[in-house]
Amino acid sequence: DAKTTQPPSMDCAEGRAANLPCNHSTISGNEYVYWYRQIHSQGPQYIIHGLKNNETNEMASLIITEDRKSSTLILPHATLRDTAVYYCIVRGLGGGGADGLTFGKGTHLIIQP
Amino acid sequence: GAGVSQSPSNKVTEKGKDVELRCDPISGHTALYWYRQSLGQGLEFLIYFQGNSAPDKSGLPSDRFSAERTGGSVSTLTIQRTQQEDSAVYLCASSIDRGGVQPQHFGDGTRLSIL
Numbered sequence: 031d032a033k034t035t036q037p038p039s040m041d042c043a044e045g046r047a048a049n050l051p052c053n054h055s056t057i058s059g060n061e062y063v064y065w066y067r068q069i070h071s072q073g074p075q076y077i078i079h080g081l082k083n084n085e086t087n088e089m090a091s092l093i094i095t096e097d098r099k100s101s102t103l104i105l106p107h108a109t110l111r112d113t114a115v116y117y118c119i120v121r122g123l124g125g126g127g128a129d130g131l132t133f134g135k136g137t138h139l140i141i142q143p
Numbered sequence: 144g145a146g147v148s149q150s151p152s153n154k155v156t157e158k159g160k161d162v163e164l165r166c167d168p169i170s171g172h173t174a175l176y177w178y179r180q181s182l183g184q185g186l187e188f189l190i191y192f193q194g195n196s197a198p199d200k201s202g203l204p205s206d207r208f209s210a211e212r213t214g215g216s217v218s219t220l221t222i223q224r225t226q227q228e229d230s231a232v233y234l235c236a237s238s239i240d241r242g243g244v245q246p247q248h249f250g251d252g253t254r255l256s257i258l
Contacts, residue, residue, distance in 0.1 A: 062244065064246060066246075071251075072251050072252075073147075073234050073236075073249035073250050073251045073252050074186075074234070074236075074249045075249065076246040076247065076248055076249075079246055130176060130178065130186070130188025130189075130191065130202060131176075131178075131186055131188070131236075131247060132185070132186065132188075133185045133186050134185070135185075
């Protein structure tokens with residue numbers, strides 16, 4: 031699976047849009063971009079994933095650049111409950127052996143009141 | 144809807160005892176994963192079940208760890224003769240398929256403390 035790079039931390043004011051970047055310059059054609067987050071003392075929570083088109087669901091939007099080397103997760107109206115560590119992961123289909131996820135350091139997003 | 148359920152949420156036990164952790168995956172999810180997360184660390188993959196296939200045990204750290212999945216649904220992770228280094232949060236996740244496309248959905252884990 032391709033390696034991803036994220037800033038270690040970000041602040042965002044409550045009610046504003048939080049834009050979390052992720053670089054995945056070595057992504058290959060069959061690899062998807064996934065975003066998870068982990069709130070303290072809880073299990074990781076799936077947010078969204080995409081291949082090459084932008085995606086939107088009830089939680090967030092995912093913008094993937096045309097060359098697929100980077101992406102941005104957008105939380106449109108951040109609330110205090112969105113404070114968490116956000117993980118960007120790139121994974122391909124199958125891959126054999128374990129399909130376990132590997133989380134990097136992620137971005138610690140802090141929503142300020 | 145019902146998510147992945149794990150029990151107990153917390154378990155404290157003495158070194159040398161056996162422990163059993165339970166995971167109820169989301170109904171209809173054929174893939175089930177166990178992970179371990181130590182304090183401040185990332186996820187450590189332990190074992191993977193897919194349907195009726197033989198499990199992928201490649202991540203189990205020692206032969207004290209075992210897991211089973213009965214009827215393609217509920218799974219139990221057993222740790223025998225626990226050691227202090229086994230203290231961690233044990234997370235279970237399920238997915239609707241294999242192949243990495245569909246996302247994994249996690250429970251809130253069992254926090255295991257070995258005294």
